[in-house]
Amino acid sequence: MNQYSRIFSGIKPIDKLHIGHYHGIIKHWLDWQYEHECFFMVADLHALATKYIDPKDIKFFVKDMVINWLATGVDPSQATIFVQSQIPEHYQLHLLLSMITPLSWLERELGDKDRHIDNMSFSNQDTYGLLGYSLLQSVDMLLYDAKYAGVVEEQVSRVELTREIARRFNHLYGREFGFEEKARASIKKLGAKKADLYEVLLTAYQQEGDEEALDKARYLLADAVNLSLGEQERLFAFLENKSKVIMSEPQEIIYNSNLLLGLDGQGESRSANNVIYLREGIDSINRKIRSMPTDPARVRITDVGNPDKCPVWELHKIYSDSKTCEWVRNGCVTAGIGCLECKKPLIEAIDIEQQKILANASPYLEDDNLITNILADGAERAQEIAAEKLIKIKEEMSLNY
Numbered sequence: 001m002n003q004y005s006r007i008f009s010g011i012k013p014i015d016k017l018h019i020g021h022y023h024g025i026i027k028h029w030l031d032w033q034y035e036h037e038c039f040f041m042v043a044d045l046h047a048l049a050t051k052y053i054d055p056k057d058i059k060f061f062v063k064d065m066v067i068n069w070l071a072t073g074v075d076p077s078q079a080t081i082f083v084q085s086q087i088p089e090h091y092q093l094h095l096l097l098s099m100i101t102p103l104s105w106l107e108r109e110l111g112d113k114d115r116h117i118d119n120m121s122f123s124n125q126d127t128y129g130l131l132g133y134s135l136l137q138s139v140d141m142l143l144y145d146a147k148y149a150g151v152v153e154e155q156v157s158r159v160e161l162t163r164e165i166a167r168r169f170n171h172l173y174g175r176e177f178g179f180e181e182k183a184r185a186s187i188k189k190l191g192a193k194k195a196d197l198y199e200v201l202l203t204a205y206q207q208e209g210d211e212e213a214l215d216k217a218r219y220l221l222a223d224a225v226n227l228s229l230g231e232q233e234r235l236f237a238f239l240e241n242k243s244k245v246i247m248s249e250p251q252e253i254i255y256n257s258n259l260l261l262g263l264d265g266q267g268e269s270r271s272a273n274n275v276i277y278l279r280e281g282i283d284s285i286n287r288k289i290r291s292m293p294t295d296p297a298r299v300r301i302t303d304v305g306n307p308d309k310c311p312v313w314e315l316h317k318i319y320s321d322s323k324t325c326e327w328v329r330n331g332c333v334t335a336g337i338g339c340l341e342c343k344k345p346l347i348e349a350i351d352i353e354q355q356k357i358l359a360n361a362s363p364y365l366e367d368d369n370l371i372t373n374i375l376a377d378g379a380e381r382a383q384e385i386a387a388e389k390l391i392k393i394k395e396e397m398s399l400n401y
């Protein structure tokens with residue numbers, strides 16, 4: 001990953017954040033925010049795609065989520081934190097790109113995953129919004145020219161779709177009118193000798209894939225003093241048979257989806273209450289960890305176990321130091337410790353982490369204006385970039401009246 005490159009990521013506000021979000025996603029953000037230009041978005045429009053019947057909860061989760069981002073260390077002076085629906089350019093670009101996105105691409109993406117992720121109870125009521133869900137995700141990335149997009153494994157195909165849409169847009173609109181004729185005229189300006197050489201190198205690269213010829217042609221162009229910068233760029237593009245790049249293609253950074261699993265090692269589920277939320281009280285944490293399933297082979301305390309078959313071990317790997325982890329492994333495989341004993345240091349470690357987050361969240365819980373102001377600043381910064389991008393896109397689509 002290049003330093004200072006732009007990274008985009010977002011979370012949908014359909015529930016409170018839990019420790020899996022913190023360790024699986026937000027901790028990456030905390031590293032990235034000091035080394036890259038980060039845009040972290042609260043994806044409330046995505047939440048609306050499946051929660052449109054009763055959207056009141058979304059509003060609560062938006063604020064709760066931002067409080068948790070801040071309390072865990074996301075720094076609004078380093079990263080741009082914003083709410084998707086506050087940037088009108090998302091709606092506009094969604095419409096514009098819907099004109100060029102083949103229906104089959106969206107149908108391919110319209111699997112069950114979005115419905116299931118949200119525990120959608122009315123999945124027989126598919127909407128136009130749900131069909132366009134994946135396109136809206138592409139819009140989020142393209143609007144900010146993100147070089148990287150942080151996604152979970154199941155969302156990688158969405159980044160691929162984004163690249164396909166960017167490529168299609170560049171193909172459709174990236175060629176200036178009369179590109180080939182203009183390129184030919186620019187070649188002539190090289191002078192007879194250099195023009196001949198350019199043509200030879202062009203043929204060698206385009207017909208035989210000769211990379212050395214490509215390098216030589218690039219060198220020739222970089223050295224061509226009688227060409228303007230625009231003419232040089234045109235001939236660079238002509239060489240590689242490329243059109244102008246208006247939309248850049250993001251690459252994915254994949255989060256560890258295992259960390260987002262529930263306490264029972266199954267998918268997280270609010271109804272099963274199998275996650276530990278950020279800022280959850282100690283009594284509730286205690287109860288949830290104590291009732292976590294362990295290696296089924298440990299029926300009695302004298303039965304040996306295998307940590308690799310136990311979801312408690314997954315949490316130890318996150319929360320415990322190497323000495324405690326060693327104690328867990330040895331104690332488990334020799335039946336030297338009981339499962340409740342094994343869970344004790346985990347409960348303490350999670351509680352310490354939660355207390356810290358709770359303390360950091362306190363000012364935001366006491367003063368609503370702090371969040372409002374942070375989101376207003378973030379929206380201003382995000383919109384500056386998004387608006388500039390949209391103007392360029394509209395120009396390319398001849399919508400600049």
Ligand code: SF4
Pocket residue numbers: 294295298305306307310311312313328331332337338339340342343
């Ligand atoms: Fe799991 Fe710990 Fe019990 Fe082993 S001792 S089965 S790691 S809870």
